[in-house]
Amino acid sequence: MAPARAPDRLWFERIPMAWWIVVAVLLTMPLFANNFWLFQVMGWSFILGTIAVSLTFLAGYGGMVSLLQMSIAGLAGYMVAILGPSGTTSISLGLAWWIVLPAAFLIAAVFATLCGALAVRTEGIYTIMITLAIAAAFFYFTRQNYTIFNGYSGFNLVLPPQLFGVNWRDPAPFYYLCLGCAALCYGAVVYITRSPFGLALQGVRDNPRRMAALGFNVTAHRVAAHALASVFASVGGILLVWQNAQIAPGTIGIPAAIDILVVAVIGGIRRPLGAFVGAFIYVILQVFSPDILGTFGFSAERFKLIIGLGFLAVVLFSPDGVLGLWDRWRARRARRVDPLTGAPR
Amino acid sequence: MDKFAKTNPAWALVIALVVVAFLWLVLAPWPTELEAAIGRKRVFLNALLGGITLGALYFLVASGFTLIFGLLRIVNLAHGSLFLLGGYIGYEVTNYTGSWFLAFPIVFVAVGLVGLAMQRFIFAYMEGEELRQTLVSIGLSVVLADVMLWYWGGQSYTTLAPGFLRGPMELPLISSINTTSGEAIFIRYPSVRIWILIAAIVIGVAMWLVLNRTSLGMLIRAGVDDREMLAASGVRIQLVFLAVFVFGAGLAGMAGVVGGTFQSLSPGEDTRFLLASLVVVIVGGMGSIVGAAIGALVIGIAEQMGLVYAPTYSVVFTFLIMAAVLAFRPQGFLGAGR
């Protein structure tokens, strides 16, 4: 809670140089990157990262590893397609965006709250099993239900609204849209960490029984965390349906649900930044592995093998993910320097 | 049983009535009004038998899963991959040797060895780290799925049962009464499914006997109840763990052969059977063999009945059962309270 004591530097002076460089590169990227890079690589990274950061929030701070985040994102995406305009005019209602978006967030949050309430009935490792089972049930349901979810084919031609006369699916606007949403979600997760709710959630993760003995309703906090995480997942889900311009059961299948976990774990599930680092690595591998695999005579499908092995390596050797590796590398370098200078770093 | 009837007479009566009604539905020929209302009896019996035999298959997969969880506290999400791997190997063995029966021991050993490698070289090093073990098993399932796709491709395979098991067999259950001759027509059902049901029952009973009537079973049950005490008592617990993991993996592999004969094998079946196992053990109770049997039966019948009578929503039935169990009895039908 420590309020900053007598700051001797202004807040922006305390942000390391590396951050300023990253921000500058991200903001100016449309000036030097091509459309494919903006739309496919960076856009998709931000979207995946946003969905994964909702898992980081639940797992890293709340200790609840949920495989439902992709389903919740998908439900929000589906709602945008169903309530708003799409190519499937027989089902889509074609409502205005200012009704569609709040409704999508709300419905996804209600779904997340209900599922969360089921999942927190049990603890620990059961959560992962129950959420996996619910995710699968939702996937099969969307595939079989034609009256609402249009079954196997789903919805296509789901486009973002033309706000301010901008086509938000053009590469540069879409890039900035995704960057803005991702930055907001990341900032929100970091900010909430130090709020009463965020602190209480970490308390619940560390010692639920003691939290109850401090006056906290542990179950309600856990369910509320599921509801809050659904907001981030929904942001990602809606951006995803706009990026692909379509949504189908395959978007929310079990492999997709597991990919979100893989992304969060590879980056480092204890820190919000890890979700975006993991997403970037995942997308780079996904996008460029066909070429590389092709040169060695493998089929592009072996991408899954690489991701699986990479995930295994991270879980086995660096539970803090890539960010953890980075920290350790820096710590080792710092130790090497220390004896010479005698000063810290 | 008596005690239950005495303490809850109303519920006991309801249950008894349901059982009687069910038995009547199964045994008696249906009057035409009933057939007009809910369809022919043959359809009902086929769905029921389909559900029971599917339940037998689910039991074979889920019993290994629940045993491994009960003793080792490992949620092995690569269990479905072991199932599919067993199915593919069984297909190859059957094709190569021409013997369906030979596939079972070979698959049991082969998949058991994969399980041995998993437990001995990976899971044993992270004992007690439940989440990490689960994550590792997810990674293994991704890798195994892709390796299998690499080798066996995306097409589907069906293992052929030997000739004498292939045809239908007549069961002593009346399907309908021939209106002209008055003769009873009996239901005919694929005999391989009936034999597999019998095999599953035999395996289930054998597992129960080993667990409840032998000293090895006592060791395992003691380990389920109190691992620290067992470890402290000087038993070579790691060997027991290894044996249970290998057995559970081998069983999943054999179930794969059965699954390849019942239905077909293709990428994605690993996930399907993993999920079936998850739902079965959530419903039946983690770590309980009898719970797995009950859960498998309930889920198998619900799935088949749903497919016949409400095809759009069959998945929803399964899910609703799971949600209801979680809401009212989070530890499952026979799970230990925790």
Added chain:
Amino acid sequence: MTLAAPDDRLTQMNSGNALELRGITKMFGALAAIADVTLTVRPGERRAVLGSNGAGKTTLFNCITGDFPATSGIIRFFGEDVTAFPPYERIRRGLRRTYQISSLFAGLTVMDNVYLACRGVSRNRYSLLRPRSDDALVHAAETLVEAVNLTAVRDQLVGELAYGQQRQLEIALALSGAPRFILFDEPAAGLSPTERRDLVTILTSLPSHIGYIIIEHDMDVALRVVESVTMMHNGRIFKEGLPSEIEDDPEVQELYLGGGHG
């Protein structure tokens, strides 16, 4: 400061007792950890519960806070029947406890631990806004941290604290908010003589309206900070009295205080 006689206590029911237990029994399987415990404590009263290991003292605390609900019996807290309440509802009504084995949030700082404790018994538990530095609860937390002499380590992670400091933090958590009654479970265990003196100071300087029950094996600490004593044995209460009476009671001497104190 004498104990009311049992008959008087029955007539006082609902009339201003801080804590009132009637026939509390807790079964673990077929084993009764505590059996038919009846106990009343007046507001502001300070009492020690003594007894050998396994006498059921900590189980009694768990039943009072609801950590493990009692199998049967009634618990009233300031006249209100809290028997069916979950722990957090009891805490919000002014009950507090410390744990025998420190039960803290190792991944959070000292200030965060105390702040959480203050937040748990106030409103806006679900607030998503960071507290401002002039937040009343932040001040309350700072005051508490100072009261238990932890200001020097206020921003350290709790996992890195020394054992004695963790015990002090444990007490700070119990003092948060506006406690009306506190259960101290062996607060002196493992403390150095200096730390014990500090502990006695903290306990005796608590505002007089705050009553407590203390489980303590160290008679020097226990009998100096209480005005009444309850002896437990095998899950039952077998003697109540003034500290001086208990200290001199030959039966108690033999059973618990042993040769060392005799």
